[in-house]
Amino acid sequence: MTNTKNVILSAQDVVVEFDVRDRVLTAIRNISVDLYEGEVLAVVGESGSGKSVLTKTFTGMLESNGRIANGSIKYRGQELTELKSHSDWEKIRGGKIATIFQDPMTSLDPIQTIGFQITEVIVKHQGKTKAEAKKLAIDYMEKVGIPEAEKRFNEYPFQYSGGMRQRIVIAIALACKPDVLICDEPTTALDVTIQAQIIDLLKNLQKEYNFTTIFITHDLGVVASIADKVAVMYAGDIVEYGTVEEIFYDPKHPYTWSLLSSLPQLADEKGVLFSIPGTPPSLYTPIKGDAFAPRSRYAMKIDFEEDVPKFAVSETHWAKTWLLHPDAPKVEKPEVIQDLHQKISQKMSN
Structure with missing residues (x-):
């Protein structure tokens, strides 16, 4: 059966290099992959296989010593490799392609209230007034399962548990109204029970908002419950790609x-x-x-x-x-x- 869905993000022959102490490290080696609208693509592999590096190229977030040395990355037909400045990337990053990282504390500002951090994003990406943004922020907090959201609106990140902080990071990503959501090992830092809750939350939100998802993980157990397609990465290359059923039951x-x-x-x-x-x-x-x-x-x-x-x-x-x-x-x-x-x-x- 041919896929009739639109390709939303397409990487072709992508090579990513880093300059490390007068040597060149090739972290991504000629990768080509398509992401289809509304799908969940899981990118799996051991640590160091290049999963996070690949997805950083989609948001222009490579470290300063890294570069896309070859290839094309198109988001809805727009060539992302041509974007150079921070302001060029701002039109894509967050609003079009948002990322949830492994450690919520790296995404949250410890000296700003939770409420301020969500409303700031809503004002910027949705053009709402502060009053409208506050109401929406509380809605998002409730949606991601924060109890007594209105009461906790003015609390700081340190007053939240790890699982609750990750829920807030998800709420901030939702507030950007992204087209593509990259989840970079979003449950690794959490205990098993909380991991399962966050996975269920992401699945439900994906159904409700119909965003397209890239889910990075080294845990194939997580993949079975959330993915439509799976890309298996090894040493900077995709070595196998298929539907979740094909990868689990007919791997090659x-x-x-x-x-x-x-x-x-x-x-x-x-x-x-x-x-x-x-x-x-x-x-x-x-x-x-x-x-x-x-x-x-x-x-x-x-x-x-x-x-x-x-x-x-x-x-x-x-x-x-x-x-x-x-x-x-x-x-x-x-x-x-x-x-x-x-x-x-x-x-x-x-």
Whole structure:
């Protein structure tokens, strides 16, 4: 089935480099990905795989030593790589593409009240008066589940718990009325119960406001409940892409197999989890072949010699692995992730 939805954000052949102590680190290596209107795209991978760097290019928030060295990024047809100044980016950042970060305290001003921080955004992005903005701010606070919102309007961030602060950051993002919402590991700093509440909140808000979402996480368990599509990142590249069902139940790349094998729900009786051997490659030197090959027990000679093209699995699913070549030996995915749905369901019911 061809996707009839509009492409809202499109990255093509994007390369991002950083100057680090007289050396060049290539953090993003020729990534191409489309984001469709109204969808939730989860970007998953280990720490350091380039997830946050990729999404920072969508809002012009790369560090000063970073640059987009190649490629095109279009938001609704507008070329974002041509935007240079802070004022150019202000038209996009927040109002069109907003970001919720991992640690709410980095997003909130500790010396301004919660109410002031939300109303300021509403006045700027929605053109409301201060009185209208206050009323709307309290509405947003209620919407994200802040109890006694009117009473807590004049409190400061330190008076809120971590989970409540993250709810306020979500309220501020909503107040921008974004077209695209980037959630950069928004639950990592929170305990498990609060994580589940924040995920449910984001799902409900996405349904209500119909914004398009990019959800960055290293936790594939979170992905199952929130995403439509999944992009699996490794060493600055997307190595597999598909619908959430395809990635969970018909994964093709050995790296995706490894990530799925590490799901907490698949721990053995002693609570021991699978861990991926080895370490990711250095991004200071060019990578030849499949970047994951040195850590993969499925690697073939060609994996160390030739860059892998995209092999189509279906209209919505592709992977960069030589295992999909017609001449490759037939390899089964690891036993631990076969019948994944059944295994996770069993664990849940125990």
